[in-house]
Amino acid sequence: MALEVVGAEISELVVLLNSILTSFCQLLALFVIAIGVSKALFIAILRPIRYTEKERQ
Secondary structure (H helix, E strand, O other): OHHHHHHHHHHHHHHHHHHHHHHHHHHHHHHHHHHHHHHHHHHHHHHHHHHHHHHHO
């Protein structure tokens, strides 16, 4: 009987840790995507400005 209770508690713990880890990985993926998009926008905005400054010189 006690072994079944321990097994059930461990099962609940594994399910809980699985959902926490999944949420953490999704947040990390969103963070990485946001950094990539911001870098791309930064390059897309700055690159034309740099080329126009070089052409003026």
